[in-house]
Amino acid sequence: MHPRHIPRIVLSFFLFIFLFGGCSRVDHKQSALDPKGLVAQSQYDIFILSVWITIFLFCAVGGCLLYVLLKYRAKNQEEAMEIPSQSHGNSKIESFLILASTVILVILAVPTLQGIVLMNKVPDPDDEATLTRLNLDREQIEGAITVNVTGKRYFWVFEYPQFGIVTANELVFPVSKAIRINLTSEDVIHSFWLPKLAGKMDLMPGHENFMWFIADQEKILSRTDRDGNPYKTDVPTAMPAVFDGSMRDAVFAKQDFNATFEPVGGVFYGQCAEFCGNSHAYMSFRGLAQTDEDFGLWVERLQTAQNPNLKPSKWNSSSEYPKGSIVIAKDESLIDENSEREYRAVTDVKKGNEPSFSSGAWEKLHSDDYEIGKTIFESAQCGQCHALDRTGIGSKGPNLTLFGLRTSLAAGWMRNDRPNLIKWLQNSQDIKFGNLMWNGEGVDDKHGVRSFQPIPIDEVNDSPLKKEEKRLLNEEKKVRVNQLVTYLLEQS
Ligand SMILES: [Cu+2]
DSSP: OOGGGHHHHHHHHHHHHHHHHTTOOTTOTTOTTSOOBHHHHHHHHHHHHHHHHHHHHHHHHHHHHHHHHHHTOOOSHHHHHOOOOOOOOOHHHHHHHHHHHHHHHHHHHHHHHHHHHHHHSOOOTTOHHHHHHHTOOHHHHHTOEEEEEEEETTEEEEEETTTTEEEESEEEEETTSOEEEEEEESSSOEEEEETTTEEEEEEBBTBOEEEEEOBOHHHHHEEEOTTSOEEEOOHHHHSOOSTTSHHHHHHHHHOOTTSSOOOOTTEEEEEEOSOOSTTGGGOEEEEEEEOHHHHHHHHHHHHHHHOGGGSOEEOOTTOOBOTTOEEEEEOTTSSSTTOEEEEEESSOBOTTOOOOSSSSSEEESSOHHHHHHHHHHHHTTGGGTOOSSTTGGGOSSOOOTTGGGOSEETTTTEEOSHHHHHHHHHOHHHHSTTOTTTSOTTOOTTSGGGTTSOOOOOOTTOOHHHHHHHHHHHHHHHHHHHHHHHHHHHOO
């Protein structure tokens, strides 16, 4: 290397840092460099330690190299022809290097092993020394929540065995508690990665893996603005409630999906990190941090919705119904003479007072579109793969109970609003190539799941009459898909 080149090399180095430094924000969606929990923090600290060690080694080795290059450079033609004197190493330097490498490895090994121990087991609540060292309260451990995570192509099942509820793709958790995660898969190997809270762990068929995490409430409550100045937020902004839809509203207000990233309080982005098939890149999920109270209310809502004993039963002419009772009974005006809907008693209702709107004793619980959407859900065979109760752990598709509370659709891939849901139901293959709703076992063009796809009208040979027929059919499909979406979003 000629000294004349040095300024140019130094300049390119700074230009590189300048250009690529602008590309990344440390606090981006799926950044392991922005830890928001104890386990992630421990992994981050080890990473940073190894980065510093590596930088030190780079400078030490590179510095020696530069020094030697400059000092022993041939100054003229004559020197360049000379053969340097030959020697056989230097045992002092070699011993020193071996010793130094060993010390460096030990410096790395100690925290790494400690980190592995930490990650593999939730600390014992009786082990006060460890709790103090980790700055944890006993309650945070004793009240730990267990979530059984099952990976499926290409979505996630989250079961909460302590509460008897099942959901999918959005892991709602209390911010103040340790979360135990049991991981398994029903098909191929996936990997659970929630970078701001904990590292990756594989999900394997026929084998259960374990990890845990705990969020750091202080970190969730404090933010930095665009200029890097820290500020505190209040709890409703930092962690909008999921159970009443505030979280969904907050996410929709802040983010154009896939556009620039704006952090929304309490939302953590997760991703499958093990190639599992053609839609692997779209197999993401969310972790939604909640206050204890909001988490409790969410659990309660899901428990109510998934409790088979709380499902309304058919109206019975020999029963009395107190005010507020909900029953299922006929409503011919809906579709045909066999249609049924849910009614709510406006007052105390005596025996034999059959639900209808003329008597004034009963009212609609849901809109007509909702009720029709519900029947479409059945007739289009959605229930073949989707459960609306807690039995759905083994079902082929994501559990859809209270789907209207979820912020995302298609395993975190799109935001869960009406236009996207319509697109999804019309042609999910277009949105998420290879997904197993469109391509699932037993699904062909005759299956209900493909019945909302608009028919192309502009084919050359079609007569005007036929085109009109197709147009009307498309209109009808549009109405049906809208009703179905109303049902999916408004379930309560
Ligand atoms: Cu994957």
